Amino acid sequence: MTVSTTTNSVTAQGNGLTNTFSFNFPVPLVSDLVVTYVDSVGNATVLTTAQYSVTGIGQSTGGAVTYPLSGSPIATGTSLIIKRQVPLQQLTSLVNQSGYYPDVVEGALDNLEMQIQQIAGSTTLSRALTFPIQDINPTTVLPQASLRANNLLSFDGNGNPIAIAPASQSATALQTLLATSAGSSLIGFLQSGTGAVSRTAQSKMRESISAMDFGVVGNGIADDTVALGQARDAANAANKRLYLPAGTYLISSDFIPPNAGMYGDSQQSTYILCNGCSAVKIPITMPLGRAACVIEKLSLIAVGTTCTGITAINIPGVASGAHSAFISGLIIRDIYMGANGNVFGTGIYAKDIFLLMVEDVVMTNVVNPCIVAGKVVQSMWRNVVAYNTGTGIGFQTVIATYSDISGNQGPEHLTTIDCCWISFARGINHTAGSLMIAFIDTDIQSVNYGAILQAPCYMHGGLVGADPLSSAWSGIYIPTYSSDPSGGIVLRDIEINPLSLVGNPTSTFLMNLGDNVTALPGIVISGCRFRFGASGGYGNAIFGRKLASVVIEDCLFDANVLGDVLNLTGVTHAVIQRNIGTATSSMTFSDDGTTSAYGSISDNIFGQGFTTLTLNSPRRWNIARTGGNTDSPSGPTFTGPWTVGSVLNNAFASGIFTVAGAIVGDKVSVGLTTQQGTAYAIISGYVSATNAVTVMVYNISGATLTFPAGTVNISVFKS
Numbered sequence: 001m002t003v004s005t006t007t008n009s010v011t012a013q014g015n016g017l018t019n020t021f022s023f024n025f026p027v028p029l030v031s032d033l034v035v036t037y038v039d040s041v042g043n044a045t046v047l048t049t050a051q052y053s054v055t056g057i058g059q060s061t062g063g064a065v066t067y068p069l070s071g072s073p074i075a076t077g078t079s080l081i082i083k084r085q086v087p088l089q090q091l092t093s094l095v096n097q098s099g100y101y102p103d104v105v106e107g108a109l110d111n112l113e114m115q116i117q118q119i120a121g122s123t124t125l126s127r128a129l130t131f132p133i134q135d136i137n138p139t140t141v142l143p144q145a146s147l148r149a150n151n152l153l154s155f156d157g158n159g160n161p162i163a164i165a166p167a168s169q170s171a172t173a174l175q176t177l178l179a180t181s182a183g184s185s186l187i188g189f190l191q192s193g194t195g196a197v198s199r200t201a202q203s204k205m206r207e208s209i210s211a212m213d214f215g216v217v218g219n220g221i222a223d224d225t226v227a228l229g230q231a232r233d234a235a236n237a238a239n240k241r242l243y244l245p246a247g248t249y250l251i252s253s254d255f256i257p258p259n260a261g262m263y264g265d266s267q268q269s270t271y272i273l274c275n276g277c278s279a280v281k282i283p284i285t286m287p288l289g290r291a292a293c294v295i296e297k298l299s300l301i302a303v304g305t306t307c308t309g310i311t312a313i314n315i316p317g318v319a320s321g322a323h324s325a326f327i328s329g330l331i332i333r334d335i336y337m338g339a340n341g342n343v344f345g346t347g348i349y350a351k352d353i354f355l356l357m358v359e360d361v362v363m364t365n366v367v368n369p370c371i372v373a374g375k376v377v378q379s380m381w382r383n384v385v386a387y388n389t390g391t392g393i394g395f396q397t398v399i400a401t402y403s404d405i406s407g408n409q410g411p412e413h414l415t416t417i418d419c420c421w422i423s424f425a426r427g428i429n430h431t432a433g434s435l436m437i438a439f440i441d442t443d444i445q446s447v448n449y450g451a452i453l454q455a456p457c458y459m460h461g462g463l464v465g466a467d468p469l470s471s472a473w474s475g476i477y478i479p480t481y482s483s484d485p486s487g488g489i490v491l492r493d494i495e496i497n498p499l500s501l502v503g504n505p506t507s508t509f510l511m512n513l514g515d516n517v518t519a520l521p522g523i524v525i526s527g528c529r530f531r532f533g534a535s536g537g538y539g540n541a542i543f544g545r546k547l548a549s550v551v552i553e554d555c556l557f558d559a560n561v562l563g564d565v566l567n568l569t570g571v572t573h574a575v576i577q578r579n580i581g582t583a584t585s586s587m588t589f590s591d592d593g594t595t596s597a598y599g600s601i602s603d604n605i606f607g608q609g610f611t612t613l614t615l616n617s618p619r620r621w622n623i624a625r626t627g628g629n630t631d632s633p634s635g636p637t638f639t640g641p642w643t644v645g646s647v648l649n650n651a652f653a654s655g656i657f658t659v660a661g662a663i664v665g666d667k668v669s670v671g672l673t674t675q676q677g678t679a680y681a682i683i684s685g686y687v688s689a690t691n692a693v694t695v696m697v698y699n700i701s702g703a704t705l706t707f708p709a710g711t712v713n714i715s716v717f718k719s
Contacts, residue, residue: 037067219247232262255279288330333358357382358379364386369392373397375409393429394444427442442464476496496511509542511541513550514570522548525553540565565581574589600623654696
């Protein structure tokens with residue numbers, strides 16, 4: 001075979017009609033042919049041999065390529081490049097004194113020519129920049145890379161290549177400068193509006209600091225801890241908040257935010273994934289002030305099971321027993337915590353902070369959403385909603401100890417407003433703090449207790465209900481606490497409703513007051529509504545033992561209760577008034593058995609009145625207008641014979657009768673059967689000693705009266 005053509009490639013244009021394209025140069029082997037398809041925008045794709053067929057391999061006159069093998073022909077504006085590309089190798093060996101084969105020698109020469117055409121052809125050297133023949137010894141080597149960087153390729157006085165800086169003010173120079181880190185300082189910016197001043201784009205863009213400026217990846221896979229720390233340091237240096245654009249930021253150690261705070265785009269787009277660490281940690285050394293640090297518009301997500309014992313936002317304060325200290329000024333808002341079945345041990349833990357606001361926060365799968373410990377002063381919790389699966393405590397206050405302050409210390413000036421604690425073992429557990437603690441309009445659905453209150457507080461409004469997971473449940477439980485009455489617990493305008501829970505009469509109470517060991521002081525229950533649901537089975541609406549001082553007023557009671565709506569025993573001081581029950585409602589009450597007990601039970605609408613009423617000092621109690629009983633509930637009675645005999649004018653006869661249960665001060669009603677029809681005789685009685693009633697008949701008729709034998713009836717009324 002001879003190589004009679006000087007070309008080694010051909011470009012065939014598509015026309016949408018043909019799929020067969022010829023070439024006029026020899027190709028020794030199929031593997032020596034390269035076929036490339038170029039689409040209408042210039043993208044080139046090298047085809048595999050399975051995508052086309054070829055004829056004329058080994059022929060000196062060439063052959064043809066068929067593409068595509070099926071479907072529509074290539075369109076106008078596309079092309080097919082058919083090129084011969086042989087290996088740059090010489091594989092023919094001529095051994096001395098061996099046979100001579102002209103075809104072998106000719107084949108080797110043909111291959112050599114093809115190699116020369118391939119190197120010198122249109123796809124290699126013919127496309128290179130060359131110097132004209134008249135140049136004498138031109139320099140063909142470019143300056144080294146360090147000299148070419150950020151410069152232009154130019155030529156010196158001899159026409160040799162050199163690198164030079166772009167000319168000042170040239171378009172090329174400007175383009176080069178704009179591409180550098182200082183480029184934004186060369187672009188102007190002017191805000192619209194009267195009085196706007198010119199400044200640079202760099203100045204405008206540096207108004208905020210983005211985490212993306214420091215190399216965070218934000219894909220939820222790469223660990224962004226270090227880059228976020230660098231961004232934080234820059235924000236502190238500029239006294240600015242840190243911006244986290246939409247993305248997912250994985251961290252593996254507690255992140256301390258900038259002093260001014262940080263913010264994302266929204267809960268739905270900016271996520272911090274916590275791999276065994278807190279998303280936000282505010283150490284006691286953080287230099288906060290009354291100009292608050294603000295954390296907002298973020299979702300904090302626990303990764304796997306590594307955060308079970310971790311706090312999402314941790315304000316740890318000083319160590320237990322250390323000298324007291326405060327940080328000041330923190331706002332947490334528009335935050336979500338939890339997600340995807342993973343759990344945080346605690347949502348927000350706050351200790352030793354002054355001026356704290358938490359608002360518009362949602363938590364799911366957080367065991368203990370909010371813990372307030374020690375000296376947290378002036379904190380507001382608004383619109384915090386948390387859901388769990390029957391464990392943990394929604395909101396709790398915890399005592400702390402300090403080396404320089406005596407006694408256990410708790411929060412002060414704490415208020416929660418419009419918060420919801422759903423499906424926790426306890427909704428609220430308040431055990432610390434005595435000064436201005438208020439829970440306002442709280443909705444609770446709990447498994448064991450709606451609220452346990454062991455420190456002075458004010459609870460107003462809202463609904464306390466039982467969770468479907470409940471078995472034994474109390475709406476509000478106040479076991480005991482230490483306080484003077486003025487610092488007590490006020491419960492006002494709360495609805496307590498176990499919903500569909502079937503109660504246990506011995507352990508299920510809507511309110512459970514006292515532990516029957518330590519006197520419970522200062523309880524005010526006003527304007528509350530007690531509902532028992534259709535299932536019933538509850539022992540009492542309010543069950544109280546050993547109450548030092550209690551006021552229950554203006555409350556409404558459902559009838560679906562197995563016991564008394566009020567069951568109060570061991571009471572020292574009480575005012576119970578203007579409460580409304582149903583026709584089947586009743587009340588059991590007893591004082592503490594001392595002569596110092598006193599109070600008032602009046603104007604209550606209980607259909608069955610008192611089940612029992614036991615008073616040691618009746619004269620110190622005002623009992624009036626309470627349901628189906630008389631104003632003065634009856635006590636012991638006596639019926640027996642008595643012969644009065646003759647009684648002189650203006651004289652009296654008396655007798656002493658044993659009446660068990662009568663005590664001095666009880667009221668007595670007396671009747672004598674033989675006195676009937678007798679004019680001008682007065683009969684009366686009084687308790688002259690314990691268990692003894694003295695009865696007297698006084699003659700005012702003006703003459704001697706003789707009374708035959710008869711029956712005396714004595715009724716003792718506990719007053």
